[in-house]
Amino acid sequence: MEDIKTSWDIVELSRQQDRMTGHELIDLIFEDFIEFHGDRSIGDDKAIVGGIASLKGKPVTVIGVQKGKNLSDNIETNFGQPSPEGYRKALRLMKQAEKFNRPIICFVNTPGAYSGATAEERGQGSAIATNLLEMSGLSVPVISILTGEGGSGGALALSVANEVWIMENATYSILSPEGFATILWKDGSKAKEASELMKMTAKDLLENKIVDKIILEYNGEKKLTNEEIANNLQEELEKALDRYSLMSKEDIKLNREIRFRKY
Amino acid sequence: MSLFKAKKKYIRIKPSDYMGDDTVSHLDVPEDMFKKCPHCKNIIYAKDMGDEKVCPCCGYNFRLSSKERLDNICDEGTFVPFNEEIEPKKTFDFPDYEKKLEKAKENTGINEAVVTGFSKIGGIDTAIAVMDAGFIMGSMGIVVGEKITLLFEEATKRKLPVIIFAASGGARMQEGIFSLMQMAKISFAVRKHSEAGLLYVSVLTDPTTGGVTASFAMDGDIILAEPGTLVGFAGRRVIEQTMKSKLPKDFQSAEFVLEHGFIDKIVKRDELKDTLWKILKLHGTL
Numbered sequence: 001m002e003d004i005k006t007s008w009d010i011v012e013l014s015r016q017q018d019r020m021t022g023h024e025l026i027d028l029i030f031e032d033f034i035e036f037h038g039d040r041s042i043g044d045d046k047a048i049v050g051g052i053a054s055l056k057g058k059p060v061t062v063i064g065v066q067k068g069k070n071l072s073d074n075i076e077t078n079f080g081q082p083s084p085e086g087y088r089k090a091l092r093l094m095k096q097a098e099k100f101n102r103p104i105i106c107f108v109n110t111p112g113a114y115s116g117a118t119a120e121e122r123g124q125g126s127a128i129a130t131n132l133l134e135m136s137g138l139s140v141p142v143i144s145i146l147t148g149e150g151g152s153g154g155a156l157a158l159s160v161a162n163e164v165w166i167m168e169n170a171t172y173s174i175l176s177p178e179g180f181a182t183i184l185w186k187d188g189s190k191a192k193e194a195s196e197l198m199k200m201t202a203k204d205l206l207e208n209k210i211v212d213k214i215i216l217e218y219n220g221e222k223k224l225t226n227e228e229i230a231n232n233l234q235e236e237l238e239k240a241l242d243r244y245s246l247m248s249k250e251d252i253k254l255n256r257e258i259r260f261r262k263y
Numbered sequence: 264m265s266l267f268k269a270k271k272k273y274i275r276i277k278p279s280d281y282m283g284d285d286t287v288s289h290l291d292v293p294e295d296m297f298k299k300c301p302h303c304k305n306i307i308y309a310k311d312m313g314d315e316k317v318c319p320c321c322g323y324n325f326r327l328s329s330k331e332r333l334d335n336i337c338d339e340g341t342f343v344p345f346n347e348e349i350e351p352k353k354t355f356d357f358p359d360y361e362k363k364l365e366k367a368k369e370n371t372g373i374n375e376a377v378v379t380g381f382s383k384i385g386g387i388d389t390a391i392a393v394m395d396a397g398f399i400m401g402s403m404g405i406v407v408g409e410k411i412t413l414l415f416e417e418a419t420k421r422k423l424p425v426i427i428f429a430a431s432g433g434a435r436m437q438e439g440i441f442s443l444m445q446m447a448k449i450s451f452a453v454r455k456h457s458e459a460g461l462l463y464v465s466v467l468t469d470p471t472t473g474g475v476t477a478s479f480a481m482d483g484d485i486i487l488a489e490p491g492t493l494v495g496f497a498g499r500r501v502i503e504q505t506m507k508s509k510l511p512k513d514f515q516s517a518e519f520v521l522e523h524g525f526i527d528k529i530v531k532r533d534e535l536k537d538t539l540w541k542i543l544k545l546h547g548t549l
């Protein structure tokens with residue numbers, strides 16, 4: 001039945017406010033989550049949540065983009081658009097994970113990195129660039145899961161991972177279809193047409209080997225509950241991390257490098 | 264530029280006389296004889312700009328083609344291109360993209376938006392990449408990403424420094440998500456070059472924005488910029504929409520990012536080669 005959905009249908013589904021947030025996913029999948037705050041430089045970006053938790057008894061570092069479920073949440077979390085200090089907080093937690101040899105799991109759902117004046121003043125480009133560079137060298141396994149919108153460099157900055165998974169109705173793209181249509185045709189209202197060309201749905205992305213796995217949101221026609229999706233994710237994560245636990249640090253790095261060298 | 268050049272007078276044309284493109288083509292003069300400076304708006308005699316193409320009135324740096332840049336920076340006759348004819352790993356059936364590429368090749372005489380190779384600067388060997396804003400706004404797709412990655416990999420093998428002149432509107436839209444992946448791919452190569460203890464100097468030239476700013480352009484051990492260069496992540500219009508207000512004129516300039524601590528130094532074009540040479544020399548890469 002998924003075949004009936006157009007790319008635009010999926011774009012709209014990926015943006016729905018009732019999708020699980022970073023916080024919800026973390027609470028459903030892990031135990032003993034302790035949230036850590038701040039980039040140790042200028043502030044604490046609420047668009048990114050992160051900390052340590054256990055996955056079936058094993059310590060992990062978890063990081064998620066936090067999109068709100070209503071307007072007041074969204075004002076606090078800036079509609080899931082991280083600022084430079086958010087990316088720096090994420091990186092701080094990743095380096096901490098590396099020190100203590102913990103796997104890293106990222107949940108990504110962002111329309112894009114924040115594009116306000118403060119973001120430029122605080123070096124949004126530099127913050128993303130640093131994350132890409134540092135993530136490329138992490139010696140612990142990283143699994144990133146696109147759970148809603150995967151918007152551009154802002155999503156990539158949490159997705160230089162050994163494995164990139166995507167939820168059935170999530171997207172990943174170079175830019176929003178609206179932005180894409182504006183740049184190429186000077187007409188943002190052609191977003192629908194743009195979305196068809198952009199190959200941004202889970203199915204297209206798997207075909208193009210941009211993602212490694214699709215996490216189902218439906219069983220046939222039946223929509224899975226949040227708990228069911230989280231249980232599946234928990235099982236998949238456990239299996240994946242078991243695989244990486246047998247690999248040396250060098251091999252974990254090499255595995256990630258080979259994954260991205262093919263592009 | 265000489266300090267002793269006699270001051271010249273420049274014609275100022277009223278905005279109503281001026282049609283808005285860079286060349287004053289509607290005046291009855293040979294093409295390219297006069298240029299309008301987009302910064303100070305004076306009409307200048309093209310010859311006065313010199314090979315470095317700097318406005319003699321206000322010091323604005325006109326955009327250089329990759330060839331002009333290489334001529335400015337490399338010791339004469341030392342540049343050896345690397346992977347000039349690289350083929351894309353994938354083709355994109357994006358409407359009119361094929362045509363656009365052909366036209367860009369024709370107009371610029373190069374195959375893609377970056378020229379890579381090896382050369383000498385003041386006698387010192389270096390790997391060098393120059394992006395060309397004349398080629399689809401210097402945008403980065405698979406071939407640009409691959410050429411830069413291969414250059415870093417080869418420089419690591421040959422134990423050479425890398426100098427990159429960034430000039431790019433960002434990721435190449437027509438190649439979609441594959442353009443985004445180049446940002447990550449290059450990062451791995453930059454890291455391995457860096458772990459080998461080798462020097463990477465990034466020079467930001469007008470314009471350096473989007474996915475190039477958010478990847479290798481900001482990864483340099485040393486980051487230089489030409490005066491007045493546009494340096495930013497998001498586009499100006501996008502920010503103004505987000506803020507619902509106008510931005511100051513120098514927002515996202517080289518001077519702005521220097522003030523906010525994201526680059527090391529602004530270097531005038533006529534001092535760039537000398538500065539690069541000194542940096543190379545001080546890193547013992549003679």
Ligand SMILES: [Zn+2]
Nearest residue numbers: 300303318321
């Ligand atoms: Zn001028």
